[in-house]
Amino acid sequence: MPEGHTVHRLAGALTELFSGHRPTITSPQGRFSQGAAKLNGQIALSAEAWGKHFFMPFAPEPTEVTLGEDGPDWLHVHLGLYGSWSFDGDGEFIAVHTIGAPRRRIGEREQLSEGADERRVAEWEPPTPKDTVRVRFAQPHGIADLTGPNQCQVLSGSEVRAVLKRLGPDPLRNNPGDRERFISLVRKRKVPVGQLVMDQAVTAGPGNIYRADCLFRVGISPLRPGNRVSEHRLGLLWDDLVSAMSEGVRDGIILTNPPEYIPLDPIDEQDRRFAVYQRSGRACWRCGNTIAEMAMAGRRLFWCPGCQR
Structure with missing residues (x-):
């Protein structure tokens, strides 16, 4: 999608x-x-x-x-x-x-x-x-x-x-108050934050790639319940969604692997473009642990158990 x-x-x-x-x-x-x-x-x-x-x-x-x-x-x-x-x-x-x-x-x-x-x-x-x-x-x-x-x-x-009215705030619109609304919507729920980022009633627009890589970039485990993620860390997540998705609008392609982790000789597109998305079984760019994968709400979820807490 x-x-x-x-x-x-x-x-x-x-x-x-x-x-x-x-x-x-x-x-x-x-x-x-x-x-x-x-x-x-x-x-x-x-x-x-x-x-x-x-x-x-x-x-x-x-x-x-x-x-x-x-x-x-x-x-x-x-x-x-x-x-x-x-x-x-x-x-x-x-x-x-x-x-x-x-x-x-x-x-x-x-x-x-x-x-x-x-x-x-x-x-x-x-x-x-x-x-x-x-x-x-x-x-x-x-x-x-x-x-x-x-x-x-x-x-x-x-x-x-x-x-x-059924949709959450859109990081690409980023209207006044949207950051605070996103934080509030997530912290009201005991559902894993990895599921909430994909819930269009909580935040409208992110899909599986932005979910996986933006959570990695700010170091939040997708398995952590929303009500157990601090306001500060959720604010950083919102800011990263705004930044990453705006780059996608500008460039017409999702490139969420931080520049310092892009290999000179990537194995494939996943190694070049993504931090954890579709990289299960490979080494984390940041800590070296193995990228994990599981199903969450019917979608594939990717994260690093070593550096996402």
Whole structure:
């Protein structure tokens, strides 16, 4: 499942490519036909993300809105395990800070779409949508296709607010008071902190990689109950989530292994990119103990028993 930084990057890309336009919106698959008809022809406004949830408002005329405001129709998408957006277009269809040249986004990776270099100089025509495409956004210079989402619906402002009410603070939004709210939510629970970091009602956005490596970076055992982690250490964890996930938004890739631990000749991607995630059975970069793995709430958990207390 894409982690929160990916959804924030998608919000940036779709804003750069479609906001201010009246995109043609269709549902080639047919499962979103009513929603597509409602949005089609309206002006796309700036998209936003909260954790792993994507929201894009549409209105008859240009306007500025805040997330969850009444008035616009809000496209709400949660990618889930299998959802992805793909982009295709000509040389003018470029979101410089988010997707670069025409790209296909799958999970945590971005790949140039086939023939992208040729299309930048040749006359571009939109590709025929696959029958798995739930939603297609189209403007004269490019398209964005959504496939396989867990949720895809049009919401009112009050319905958006109801979704947000179920979510914890998002480290990438880092609004005033979010750090204190995160600390309070964790310390109210006897559940292991490793499970709470993945609980979207406690903190919205982190997935398995950020959970594993940020807990390692601040030295907290994922097995320690939330109510037994000090406010100080939870504050450091929040700050590290903010920092690590912001780097993910900037770079488009998760690289959570501290620079001082990146080997000159890594065995594989896990050794280069991660501190403990998917490194079970290998030596901890910090203390030399063996990285452990177990299942927690149905997900694989990785940590160092030697230096996470």
